[in-house]
Structures are given as C-alpha cells and as structure tokens.
Amino acid sequence: MIAEIGLAALWLAAALAALQLLAGFAGARAADGKAELAALARPAATLQAVLCAVAFLALLYVFAITDLSVRLVAVNSHSMKPFIFKLSGAWGNHEGSMLLWVTVMAMAGGLIALIERRLPERTMMATLCAQAFVGLGFYAFLLLSSNPFERLAEVPAEGNGLNPLLQDIGLAFHPPTLYIGYVGLSVAFSFAVAALLTRNVTPEFARVMRPWVLGAWIFLTIGITAGSYWAYYELGWGGWWFWDPVENASLMPWLAATALLHSVSVLAARDALRTWTIMLGVIAFSMSMLGTFLVRSGILTSVHAFAVDPERGSFILALLALYIGGALVIFALRAHTISEGERFNLVSREGALVVNNIGLSAILGIVLLGTLYPLLTEAFDVRVSVGPPYFNPVSAIFFLPMMVVLMVGPLLRWRRDEFSRIIKPVALVAAIVITVLIRVAIVNDISILSMLGLAFAAGLAVASFAPLFKRALHRTPLAIWGMCIAHFGIAVALFGMAADTAFQQERLVATSVGDVVEVGPWTGRLDSVKAVAGPNWTAMQANMLLSYNGGPELEAHPQSRNFWTPQMETSEVALLTRWNGQLYVAVGNQAEDGRWQLRLWWKPFVTFIWYGGLLIALGGGLALVGRVVGDLRRRRQAAEGFDDEDLDDASETVPTA
Amino acid sequence: MRQLRITLWIIVVLAAGLFGLFAYQLTQPKDDSVRSAMIGEPLPQFDLEPAFEGRPGLASTDFANGEPQLLNLFGSWCIPCRVEAPQLEALERAGATIHAIALRDQPQDVARFLEIYGNPFTRIGRDDISEIQFALGASGVPETFVIDGSGRIAYQHIGVITERDVPILLQELQRAGSGS
Amino acid sequence: MNRLGRYLSSMVLAIAVLAMPVTLIAQSTMPPAPYAYTQLDDPQQEAVARELMETLRCLQCQSQSIADSDAPVAGDMRHQVRVRIAAGEHPDEVRAYLISRYGDYISYDPQISTTTWPLFAVPVVLLLLAGLVMWRRLGRKGEAAT
Incomplete structure (x- = not known):
C-alpha cells in the first residue's frame, strides 16, 4: 500500500510539473509576467515538493521494513542489514537515486516558488517553466524506465543484499551530497535560461542566482572531498585521487561551478561578464548531466561504476541532448541580444577573476578531453589510456598561473587598480x-x-x-x-x-606474529591475527602495536573482510591519525608459509x-x-x-x- | 559580436558531435577485453617446464614445425576454462594440435582438472608468474592463439570458446596453414 | 580479495534481477609471484619501479593502475616491473616492452603518436586561446576603461 501511495504521489507530481510548465510558459509570454494561468505556476511547484517528499518517504519506509514484495528492496536490501544501511540502500541504487534527484529538484523548485520575489515576474515565470521542463524529463525517466516502486509477483524469502562496498557510512551520504550539488546547478541553469529568454541578465538576476550556485558548489565540494576519502580508506592502497572517469565526472561540474561562482560575483557586483556567466550556467549543468550519464550508462569503464545500464544511458543521453543542446542553441541565437556589460582594466579584481575563469575553464576542457578521449579512439578501434601522468602536468600548466593570480587577485580593487x-x-x-x-x-x-x-x-x-x-x-x-x-x-x-x-613512505612485508615492521618514523609489530565476525561478514583481523618515534604503543586492527550477501572480499584498513599525517595499515592474504601480507604507508600531512x-x-x-x-x-x-x-x-x- | 556567434555555433557543433559519439558508443557492444599487439609477430621465446607429469613441457620452438597449431591459456582455477573444455576436445577431434600453458597453477590441480574435463592438449607448459602471458599480450584466461607453421601468431581468441567459435578457429587454422 | 572481484560483483549487482548471488571467480591457489608484494632491496630502484607501476594499467581491474590493485594479474605484472628494473632496465624500456604486447592501452602515460596527438594539441590550443581572450578582452578594454 505504501509503495502504491509513493507511486501515485510521483505521478501526481509529474502532472503538476506539466501544469507548471504550461503556467510558467503562459506567464513568460505575457508582457508583465501575469496571465490567468500563470498564477498556478507557484502553487504547482510548491505542491510538487510535498508530493515528491511523500514519494521519497514511502521509499524509505519500504526499505526500512524490508518489504521484499517491492522489486527494488528485494534486489538491493536484506533483512539482516544494519538499519542505517537499509535506509541508505534506498538511494544506493539507480531507481532510488533518481527518485532522490527528482525529490531534491522538486524541493528546490518549491523553495524558489515560495520565497523568490526579487526578479521581474516574467523572468520568474520563465525560470519556473524551465525548471518544470527539466523536471518533466526526469519524471518521465523515473516513471517510464526506472520505477522504484515496482512490485514483484512472487515475494522472495530474502533480499539480495547491498554491495558491501556501499555499506559504509561515508558512501551512504556521498551520492546524495553530489546529487544536491547537481540539482542546485539545475536551478542555476533554469535561471540562466530564463534570463536569456527574457533578456534580463542583470546584477539583480546574479544576486538571485548566486545562493543556488554557492549552495550547489558547497555540496559538490563536500561530495568530492568525501568521495576522495572514501576511495582512500576503502580501496586499500592509499590512493586518494585516480583521475578515474567517475571521479572526473564529479570534478567537472565542480570546476564549472567554481568558475560560475566567481563570474556570478562579478556580474552581481559590477554588471560585467554577462554572456560569460550565462554560458557557465549552461555548462555547469551540462557537466552534471554529463557526469550522471557517464556514471550511469557504463559507457566508460570505471571501478566506481556500481549501477550501469546502457538502456538507461540512452534515456539520459536523450535528456542531455534535449536540455543542453537546446540551451546551447538558444544561447547561440540569443547571445547577441545581451550587451557585454561594464568594462574593466586588466589590473583589477575583474581582471583577476577573468584569469581564474579562463584557467578553470581550460582545466575543465582538459579533464573533459582526457576523460572522453579513450571513448573517441574506441570508435576507431584503438584503445588508449589517459591517466595521472597526463592529467597532473597538463592541468598544472593552467593551475599554477591561477595560483599566482589567486594570491594577488583578492587584494585588487574593482574596475581599475x-x-x-x-x-x-x-x-x-x-x-x-x-x-x-x-x-x-x-x-x-x-x-x-x-x-x-x-x-x-x-x-x-x-x-x-x-x-x-x-x-x-x-x-x-x-x-x-x-x-x-x-x-x-x-x-x-x-x-x-x-x-x-x-x-610518502611505503612498506610491503610478509610477517609472522611477533615480527617487527618499520615504516618512516613508525615501528610496530604484529601481535596476533584472529578471526572476527560482523552481522553480515567474517574477517581475519591483524592486531598490531605501533609506536611513533619510540612513543607509546598504539593499536591498529586492519581486517580482510568476507561478506556473504553478496559474496565479496574487502579490505578494511586501519588508520592511525596524528596531526602531521596518517599511518595506513592494510592486511592481505596469508602466504603458504603462514606469514601475513601487510601493507603500511606513512603519509605525512595527507589528512x-x-x-x-x-x-x-x-x-x-x-x-x-x-x-x-x-x-x-x-x-x-x-x-x-x-x-x-x-x-x-x-x-x-x-x-x- | 559576430565572432561570439561563430564561437557559440562551433560549441553547438562540438556538443552535437559529442552526443553523436555517445549515441554511437551506446549502440556498440561493450568489449572490455584488451587485444594483443602481437598478432602477426613471431611467438616470443620461451621454454616452460611441464605443468604436470602427464604431458611434456612447452617451448616456443615446438611451434615452428611447418604446421599451424593452437595455443590455449588456461588455469584449473578458472571457471570459464571448464566451460570451454568440450569445444577444445571438438577442435582436437577435428584434427587440430593444441598446446597449452597453465597459468599460476599447481601440478596436482592441473592433473585433477584434466582428469575431470578432458585433456585435448599435446604439450602443457607451466607459467607460475604470468610471464609468458605478458609476453604474448594475453589479457587473461581462457585465451587461445592460432600459431602458423613458421611460429608466427596469426589469430587471438579472447575468452571462452563457444560452439560457434569452433568453426571460426578451424578456419583460422586453415588460413594460417595456407598463408605462410 | 581483489578489484576484479569487486568489479565483477558490481556488474553482477547491476545486471542481476533476483538471481541468486553468483559464485565469484575462483582464486588460483598459487602464491603470488615473488615481487608482487615485496619491495626491491634498493630503495632507489624501488622508487623508480613504484613510479612506473603507478602509470601502468591493470589488465583486469580496468580502471586502476597495477600499483593499487589486488588482482593476481596485477601482482604478476608488478613482479615483472620490479625484476626488470632490478636487472637495470630503464622504465621507458619496460613501458615500451608492455606497449609492444598490449598497445597503448597498458600505459596511463600517453605518448605523442598518430592516435594521441589531439591530447597534446588541444591544451596548446587552449593556452593560445586563453592568451588571445585575455589580450583581446582585457588589453583593449583596459585602454578603453582608462
């Protein structure tokens, strides 16, 4: 019953989005933004937020009680799982995460409709119209090809479980964080398109758009930081950034959002960089969509790709082409109607921010190129790999000059200095x-x-x-x-x-119990190895005693874990954190002679x-x-x-x- | 202004090209296997110990005898290798000479594997550290190469040999025989 | 445990609709190659090897270097790298050897070639473009503003 309520709420919300689209359109057509129908736009947006919240709560509920008659629960959950991971399982899969996306988007739309009164009504209506247009695509995606509330004809006795790698508190909240960021950029996108259509690219518009960009950017920053830390301690080899396609997919929107954040500030304060700000608004959301597409479609190979499906990829691609292609075409047709805005000197705050924007855009271009290039050559049956040895130096070419400007820029005055x-x-x-x-x-x-x-x-x-x-x-x-x-x-x-x-210092050793191991300033020994068990796993745990520069001995308990639903081995590393760095300990397999493989890294200031x-x-x-x-x-x-x-x-x- | 518009249209075209590329790649079957760059090259030099007592070891010199032959990479620990065992036997019945390299494998495991799933191999060498796998440019197990009579690598088959692949491999063998 | 296992099971997770948990690939009982998990005695050589390993792609884990993968094949490749470096080979020779076997795919460090030149041309174009934009937007406008 609860699942049906959720589904019904979702269909209703989609219908309201259609209404909002029409109402917003009518409003944007009218000279003063006021049309009979237009009065419906704001209530439609607000009500949508409520309905989506109901749908999302319904999904949380079926996961909380492990209602195995719902397909999504049966595939992704398990009655034995810790409660918090039952809940996070709700969005730890494709359908649930799309519902989360739509919900956050509806909330954002509702919020704008409810409180935003600064913009001219016409621009506001166009914004709501654009927001509804974007929203409708995602509703269609959700309801037509990824229904999270689908029931099973036969109720299985037990669920499939959740990928153990996702049973981690950090990762439970990592995707939602990124999604909130992406959705925030979709709002900025709607504002940008509306301002473009109603020829209203003004400082006031920039001030209205800025909190959304800032908010999105904050969430993206947290998301990337958390994702990097997750990869660091979960993958078991001490790396924190791999320039992996999925990582790049989250980095690109951040780069665009960072540039947008700065250019929108220039627009708000000085009424300059009008065209550029609109362009970045479109690009920032494009990168969010592109990121989602790359991750969900499985078109690129990545270790982080947990939920790939080419058919869904086609759907996202269609949305991508519709929104981004459409926005770019509108932009190309309309750009000349926006005047360039105020002028400024090279040595000025604006000048520094322009350098910042160019640098960020160039890095964005390089990351985009490096990520997609293997895809391009594959079309010609040539396989290449682009990795850290390419990205690090090439992005540094633009990053280092930006650092110089970053040190000086904030000291400069606006306009001329x-x-x-x-x-x-x-x-x-x-x-x-x-x-x-x-x-x-x-x-x-x-x-x-x-x-x-x-x-x-x-x-x-x-x-x-x-x-x-x-x-x-x-x-x-x-x-x-x-x-x-x-x-x-x-x-x-x-x-x-x-x-x-x-x-960084690395030590790979095969040790017996009692052996002494040294890495950097640390000395330690393997005290014992024992088997331990958790709710849905068993593990071999190494108990180590380690001391920093002859100081007191600290305990570390790295584990090699075996999950059974689904069956998988993971490495639980032990971290000893000091102010000046982290000791990273992982335990591997036991060799034939009975010794244990240990991997230790002393990573100064990595935190x-x-x-x-x-x-x-x-x-x-x-x-x-x-x-x-x-x-x-x-x-x-x-x-x-x-x-x-x-x-x-x-x-x-x-x-x- | 005109320049701006031209730039923007260039961006539109680039984006369209990108979408086209994505669309094309979505329709392509995802092939994650890494192909060897050694096709057409002479077989790398090796001389391997026998993988178990029942068959002699394998050296690269065993191939340059004028006859095209198959080289199969397997491991007793590899589940897909069990799946392709009947097809290897079919190839042997069709007259192909098949040599093998057992990767990261213990003699007793190889013996048990061949006892259960059949032994169509003439010679089996052991490669405990994947050295020859790398020399061949092989991506993993199972994998099958067609080696022509002069000891040149003529064809690479990645993954399980299914029933459909048997005639293809026989054809490649024949071509390797006539071509050199 | 290995990255391949994770990779596969994530794929399995994505594809499987209520299939029973699939038994994953069995592991070889053969211990890893001597230098898969053992560092070279000479720290200088180990550093060289380590740097090289970080730029070589694991064959089975798809998007990971051999320096941070538990896959057996990555371990065996680390052994190859360490042994060759210890024997005095230059990292470029080792890389070239592996490229001659697997093509450019194996190396994360693309070299300029007929297939990869755009990777290097585009940053140069971007650099020129950035310079041009700054010169045009700021140089001229600056005068106008003064």
Whole structure:
C-alpha cells in the first residue's frame, strides 16, 4: 500500500510539473509576467515538493521494513542489514537515486516558488517553466524506465543484499551530497535560461542566482572531498585521487561551478561578464548531466561504476541532448541580444577573476578531453589510456598561473587598480614562495610539481588572509571571511597533496606474529591475527602495536573482510591519525608459509587534503550565510524605503577601506 | 559580436558531435577485453617446464614445425576454462594440435582438472608468474592463439570458446596453414 | 580479495534481477609471484619501479593502475616491473616492452603518436586561446576603461 501511495504521489507530481510548465510558459509570454494561468505556476511547484517528499518517504519506509514484495528492496536490501544501511540502500541504487534527484529538484523548485520575489515576474515565470521542463524529463525517466516502486509477483524469502562496498557510512551520504550539488546547478541553469529568454541578465538576476550556485558548489565540494576519502580508506592502497572517469565526472561540474561562482560575483557586483556567466550556467549543468550519464550508462569503464545500464544511458543521453543542446542553441541565437556589460582594466579584481575563469575553464576542457578521449579512439578501434601522468602536468600548466593570480587577485580593487598600491603584500608573498621553493629544492629530492605545490601552498596560506589586513575584523562581511577561508582551504589541500606525494613512505612485508615492521618514523609489530565476525561478514583481523618515534604503543586492527550477501572480499584498513599525517595499515592474504601480507604507508600531512576540502566548503557556507543575511537585510531596508541595492557588494569594492 | 556567434555555433557543433559519439558508443557492444599487439609477430621465446607429469613441457620452438597449431591459456582455477573444455576436445577431434600453458597453477590441480574435463592438449607448459602471458599480450584466461607453421601468431581468441567459435578457429587454422 | 572481484560483483549487482548471488571467480591457489608484494632491496630502484607501476594499467581491474590493485594479474605484472628494473632496465624500456604486447592501452602515460596527438594539441590550443581572450578582452578594454 505504501509503495502504491509513493507511486501515485510521483505521478501526481509529474502532472503538476506539466501544469507548471504550461503556467510558467503562459506567464513568460505575457508582457508583465501575469496571465490567468500563470498564477498556478507557484502553487504547482510548491505542491510538487510535498508530493515528491511523500514519494521519497514511502521509499524509505519500504526499505526500512524490508518489504521484499517491492522489486527494488528485494534486489538491493536484506533483512539482516544494519538499519542505517537499509535506509541508505534506498538511494544506493539507480531507481532510488533518481527518485532522490527528482525529490531534491522538486524541493528546490518549491523553495524558489515560495520565497523568490526579487526578479521581474516574467523572468520568474520563465525560470519556473524551465525548471518544470527539466523536471518533466526526469519524471518521465523515473516513471517510464526506472520505477522504484515496482512490485514483484512472487515475494522472495530474502533480499539480495547491498554491495558491501556501499555499506559504509561515508558512501551512504556521498551520492546524495553530489546529487544536491547537481540539482542546485539545475536551478542555476533554469535561471540562466530564463534570463536569456527574457533578456534580463542583470546584477539583480546574479544576486538571485548566486545562493543556488554557492549552495550547489558547497555540496559538490563536500561530495568530492568525501568521495576522495572514501576511495582512500576503502580501496586499500592509499590512493586518494585516480583521475578515474567517475571521479572526473564529479570534478567537472565542480570546476564549472567554481568558475560560475566567481563570474556570478562579478556580474552581481559590477554588471560585467554577462554572456560569460550565462554560458557557465549552461555548462555547469551540462557537466552534471554529463557526469550522471557517464556514471550511469557504463559507457566508460570505471571501478566506481556500481549501477550501469546502457538502456538507461540512452534515456539520459536523450535528456542531455534535449536540455543542453537546446540551451546551447538558444544561447547561440540569443547571445547577441545581451550587451557585454561594464568594462574593466586588466589590473583589477575583474581582471583577476577573468584569469581564474579562463584557467578553470581550460582545466575543465582538459579533464573533459582526457576523460572522453579513450571513448573517441574506441570508435576507431584503438584503445588508449589517459591517466595521472597526463592529467597532473597538463592541468598544472593552467593551475599554477591561477595560483599566482589567486594570491594577488583578492587584494585588487574593482574596475581599475595599480600594482604599486599592493606591492608590499605581493612582495611578502613572493618572498615566502621563493624561500620555500629554494629550501625544498636544497633539502629534498622531490618532483618539480610537488616542490611547486609546497611553495604555492605556503604563499597562498598567507596571501589568502591578506584581504583582511587593516580591516576592522568585526565589521568585515561574512562573505569576505568565507572567501579568505575557502582560499586558505585550497592552500591546505594543496599542501596535503604535495606533501603526501613527495614524502610518502611505503612498506610491503610478509610477517609472522611477533615480527617487527618499520615504516618512516613508525615501528610496530604484529601481535596476533584472529578471526572476527560482523552481522553480515567474517574477517581475519591483524592486531598490531605501533609506536611513533619510540612513543607509546598504539593499536591498529586492519581486517580482510568476507561478506556473504553478496559474496565479496574487502579490505578494511586501519588508520592511525596524528596531526602531521596518517599511518595506513592494510592486511592481505596469508602466504603458504603462514606469514601475513601487510601493507603500511606513512603519509605525512595527507589528512590536510580533506581538511582543506572541508575548509573550502566552510568558506562557501559562510559566504552563503553572509549573502542570504545581506539579501534579507536589503529586502527589509527596501521595504522601509531605503534604496541602497549595492550595499553588500559595494563593501567589497575597496578591500582596505 | 559576430565572432561570439561563430564561437557559440562551433560549441553547438562540438556538443552535437559529442552526443553523436555517445549515441554511437551506446549502440556498440561493450568489449572490455584488451587485444594483443602481437598478432602477426613471431611467438616470443620461451621454454616452460611441464605443468604436470602427464604431458611434456612447452617451448616456443615446438611451434615452428611447418604446421599451424593452437595455443590455449588456461588455469584449473578458472571457471570459464571448464566451460570451454568440450569445444577444445571438438577442435582436437577435428584434427587440430593444441598446446597449452597453465597459468599460476599447481601440478596436482592441473592433473585433477584434466582428469575431470578432458585433456585435448599435446604439450602443457607451466607459467607460475604470468610471464609468458605478458609476453604474448594475453589479457587473461581462457585465451587461445592460432600459431602458423613458421611460429608466427596469426589469430587471438579472447575468452571462452563457444560452439560457434569452433568453426571460426578451424578456419583460422586453415588460413594460417595456407598463408605462410 | 581483489578489484576484479569487486568489479565483477558490481556488474553482477547491476545486471542481476533476483538471481541468486553468483559464485565469484575462483582464486588460483598459487602464491603470488615473488615481487608482487615485496619491495626491491634498493630503495632507489624501488622508487623508480613504484613510479612506473603507478602509470601502468591493470589488465583486469580496468580502471586502476597495477600499483593499487589486488588482482593476481596485477601482482604478476608488478613482479615483472620490479625484476626488470632490478636487472637495470630503464622504465621507458619496460613501458615500451608492455606497449609492444598490449598497445597503448597498458600505459596511463600517453605518448605523442598518430592516435594521441589531439591530447597534446588541444591544451596548446587552449593556452593560445586563453592568451588571445585575455589580450583581446582585457588589453583593449583596459585602454578603453582608462
């Protein structure tokens, strides 16, 4: 019964989306955005959010009680599974994750309909229309080819279980995080298309779109950070980024969103980069769709591809071509109607942000090329592989100049500035970079990229807080704090990557109980190996005692796990975390002579990679709060009769004021 | 402005091309096997110990005897290898000489495997560390090569030999015999 | 346990509709090759080997380098790499050997060739384009704004 309620709610929501499409269209056609039908657009969007929430709750419910008469539950769940993984099983599969996507999208649409009143009504109606158009495609996909509530004629005695790799708290929340990011970009896309169609690319439009971009970007950042950490501890070999197609699929929307975030700020503050911002809005969502397509269709081979199906791939491809192809064509037809906007000097905040945008776009282009190139050659029956040795240096060509600009840019004034004004902080940062570079080059024999990474990380760490210099800190807008912290996060993450790459130490050994093992500053021994059991697995667990530089002995318990539904072996690594790095221990198989295969890595500062990612997200969060609070304040002031629209952004104009 | 429009149309065309590529690839059967780059090349040099007592070991020199022959890579631990056993026997009955390399395999396991699933092999060498597999450019087991009479690799069959593959392999053998 | 097993079972998961859990590939009882899980004694050589292994693609795990895979075939390939490096071969020779057996697929480090030149041409074009855009948008506009 519950499943049928969910399905009914979904069909109703789809019908409402159709209504919203028509109503929004009628509104966008009318000169003032007001048509009889148009009044229905907002309620339709709001009600859709409620219905989708009902559908999603229904799915959670059937998973929670393991209702095996529902096909999806029988295929993906098991009555013996821990409760939290029963719930996460609801979206740990294709149908459920698409329902999650649609639900988040409906919620976002409902929210816009409910609270957004700043845009001209016509643009607003066009936005809701575009949102409904995108939504309808996904409803169709869900209802026609991936019904999550399908019943089975014969109820099986037990479910199939969930892929053990997905039975992990980090991964349980990783896909939803990315999806929220993707959906946020779909909202930005709807805004961009609406602004394009109604010829309303204004700073006000940018301010309306910005929180959605920021929000999406925060979730993407968290998603990628979490995904990287998951790969790190779950795959058992200590790698944290493989330039794997699925990883790239999540990186590309992030790169586009990062560029969009910065260009939308320029548009909001200075009314410049109009065309470019719209273009990025389209590209950011394209990359989300493309990512979903690549992951779901199984068109590229990847270790992360858990749910592949070529037929569904065709459906997503059709949607991709419809939305993105359509948007690009509209854009090409309409772009000339948007004027370029305000002008600015090369040495200015806008100039720096343009460099940032170009760099990010170029890296995006390279990642896209490297990811899809094997697919292209395969069409000609040639198989090539593109991996880290290509992506690392080639993206560095654009990344390193961006780092230089990132250190200087936030210090510059809008519109026009002189280098001589900021020569002191620039000289200080340059001195730091060069000192670190020389020191590292003399002391260590490490690769040039790691060296540059360390030096730029040090410089950026200092430079990221330079905009706060001489400011009254308690009066500094939250958005500025957010920017500084996010930029500092980049420095932290970069430092972690460079340090781990340069100074990681590896030890592979076959040990008997009692043997001593050394890796980097750590000394340890294998104390015992015993069999342990969990709810749906058994494992061989190695008990190790390890000490850092002769300090107290710490315990580590890496396991080699055997799951039985479905049958699979996984490696549960043990991590000993210190402030200055992580010891990574994995246990492998037992050799014929009775010795155990141990793999140990001492990874200096590796945790900084994910701390950095979290700092970036935190910075985004602060900026989001700052912007939303600023918007609310402005709205209140407008209601009281003030007319100071640029209050918030104007405060950025003169950083040292 | 005109330049902008041209750029945008170029992007539209690129996107369309990309969608076309995706559509094409979706219709193609997904073939994840890695093909050998050694087709047409002479067999790499090797001289392998017998994989079990029942058959002599295998050396690359066993192939250059003027007759085209088959070289099968298998392992007793490999389930698909059991599936293709009847087809190998059919090939042998049709007159093909089949040599084999047992990959990462223990003699007693090989003996038991051949006892259960039949032994159509003339010679069986053992490769405990996949060295010859790499030298051949083979992606795994089971895999079957057609070697012509001069010791050149003429054809590679990846994966299980199904009943449909038997005539294909016989034909390739014949072609290797007449071609050289 | 190995990546292939995971890969296969994820495929199985995706394809299977209520099929009983499929028994996965049986494992060889043969112990891994000597240098599959053992480092070379010379740390310099091991570092060279390690760097090379990170750029070689595992044959069965599809999207992983042989340096981070548990698949037996990856272990055997690590053995090959370590043995050849220990024997004094240059990493480029080892890579070239494997490419001569498996084609460009085996190497994650594409070399400029008739099939891969766009991979290198496009970044150069992007670089030129970036320079052009900056020169046109900023150089000229800058003057206009002054």
